[in-house]
Amino acid sequence: MAATTATRPAISVSGLRKTFGDKLVLDGIDLMVTEGTIFSLLGPNGAGKTTVVRILSTLVPADAGSVRVAGHDLARQPQGVRASIGVTGQFSAVDNLLTGEENLRLMADLHHLGRVEGRRRVARLIDRFDLGEMARKPAQVYSGGMRRRLDLAMTLVGDPRLIFLDEPTTGLDPRSRQAMWEIIRGLVAEGVTVFLTTQYLDEADQLADRIALLDQGRIVVEGTPDELKRRIPGGHILLRFADPAALDTAAGVLTVAQRDDAALTLQIPGGDDVRSLRAVLDRLDDAHVEVDQLSIHTPDLDDVFFAFTGTPATAAHATTGGHR
Template identity: 65%
Template sequence: MSHQLAVDVRGLRKSYGDQTVLDGVDLAVRAGTITALLGPNGAGKTTTVGILSTLLSLDGGTARIAGYDVAEEPENVRASIGVTGQVSAVDDLLTGVENLRLMGSLHHLGRHEVRERADALLAQFGLTDAARKPVSTWSGGMRRKLDLAMTLVGSPAVVFLDEPTTGLDPRSRRTLWDEVRALASAGTTILLTTQYLEEADQLADRVAVLDRGRIVGEGTPAELKSAHDAGSLDDVFLRLTEPSATGADPTTGSDHTTKEVAR
């Protein structure tokens, strides 16, 4: 594996009974970049993230995160990653600073380091003024930023963002985009799943489209749009994941129709 690959997935397979969810997925994410993983409902995106974050076991293939094998070295993988899911991990009854300090304690940071890390993250995300107010009084955008800040307490090398801006208004969404860009610029590797194709177009260095358990398209947003003579990633996505008028899409072998991009 190249030392430059923060995520190195080869031939990943996962089944539940006779249902194949992942059917030989290959995915390579270079360190310090943002990759968006797109796919229709049931394509296997959340299963992929679950395996890479050691929450689910794999049935075949290999996956390495920050150089560590997810099956053989799960503790090292967990120490190298941060995960922000669709459901917020913040405790509404606590203040912002209390949430961050609690997370620091869970990462076994020393008391002084916990305080320093919490204060630094509050400042980084523009949350210092509200830090000592209960999170229940915060706006949705502020809560989402706190959620991301909590993911970063342990200074992970790789961050998985599973639809991080779902439910946010456009202004809050774009503010979070800025934070994600800043993380990547500082060297953090980000694997992003999103239902907003504009988000992938704006943020991602590379995009991978997952359909029926396989990667059916991969490249920079510009490369994908050029290759499919498409004006937007929406058009690329539909061409890769929907059947053509004459039958199955020759790129995917797909014989199903779906327009919704979801988990």
Template identity: 70%
Template sequence: MTHPAIAATGLRKSYGDRAVLDGIDLAVPAGTVFALLGPNGAGKTTAVKILSTLVSPDAGSGAIRVGGHDLATDPQAVRAAIGVTGQFSAVDGLITGEENMLLMADLHHLPRHEGRRVAAELLERFDLVDAAKKPASTYSGGMKRRLDIAMTLVGSPRIIFLDEPTTGLDPRSRHTMWHIIRGLVSGGTTVFLTTQYLEEADQLADRIAVLNEGRIAAEGSAEELKRLVPGGHVRLRFTDPDTYRSAAGALRGTTRDDEALTLRIPSDGSQRELRAVLDRLDSAGVEADELTVHTPDLDDVFFALTGPDIPNQPKENVR
């Protein structure tokens, strides 16, 4: 087995009496997207800041390794292996996009010729060539975000931390950013993503951890997490009251809505269970006017694991 790109055990951080991270474990395989979900204040950004050497963990935290380097004893090697795109853009609006790129090349101590080559390649890759000579203050939100990530890639990092990278972007810009992230991973880069957009995690992440009150409540692939939450059902709607009553008599274990003339039947959404429902309706000579299947999504997972009335619980690690 190859070593994980990011590994942390017992990661802790408190501010005053408040434990922001209360002993979390992380293991992110190289060349994958790992998404950390959680409500505001759950500790997502704090985790990114610690793993990227911007903030020190509390004394007594377990071992933390990033890019194969021990964060406590060799933080400079960690910094050389990573790139960070924070919630707020690092783009300088007073200079051009190209000048922002060349500034990053200087900060990485690239020779002048090499810096210009890298800047030109990244500006082309991120479709910013036409705007390269314009002040970054004139860029749209999506363009600034693309430039921000392009600047992060100047040092060819193996691991990139993206802290809520699409916040405030319109749907088209968000999808463009997803395409960029997929391209990074296909090239072998590891992406550690924090986001409040559950669709984003569902679309991009190989593995997802849900952070709640400083602890990881559950971890797994999107499909594994969805299976943790009950609530899947088949919904049948009728327009004729007599047909509705006949269906209710034929189908046991349903939840009735006599006003809307709908029946809700618990289901895991599988073809087998759906066929069983249809067979029972056929046997009763009943036909529904509308049939819909609902399976739990990441929204359901998020609300179930981070709701205000849900007590903190031991981590469920789905394998």
């Protein structure tokens, strides 16, 4: 995760509401994103994540609420917001008929950069995103990972200080995802603020300074990844033994453990810290019991996600689509 000493808000949202027809999509959203950090908005399909991004990036008007983005009032100063941000959406904005370099030059022209400055910035981005000779080839021959790198490079042509990344690594292989993560971390190290939506919970865990979980149009929980995981019970030590005799002896010593005779395991609840682990092993050692395998299980963001969004209604909505 990114380290930062910034305290000024890059985004502040109060009471944000949005409906589409008779469907209430956002129901009084409050958010604050600090400059120079990565803020991740998570939630099931249909929760309203993409609608939030579209509103904050001036693509869709809000029905109610107060919003400031990059120091500008969203309702009264939309042009100031647009001049300060960059957006990389779920679907690539790359023109397949143009080369990577031509796509970047097109963005330089749209930002009204001079010829010299535009070429300088394009060359720098080609080098930074490791496009190399591929920059002179049509984008239609690019791999998925290279297309996403080009797409993000195009977003950066205007040198924004705040970037919205809407599911930037969807469909990428693990190596390409890791490469994109390093690019994002590098941007934040330079002071850029990133507003990230993602379906990959490990991605949010790896990148985000703070996470908000959106469900059925409302923020249901917010905090750092560690804070959120600490709110979920379920940490435990899992011990596996080589034979039933060892399991029997261990079960007699560790009376609070949950026993599984078929798997030859004991699960000790709430023992996911060093002190608890040492105490368990000391007791087994005193009883002359050998442990064949040991693992420590701590709650992760999957557990957080299911704990706060795991209602039948939410699950049904996630499978039937709706506004994202």
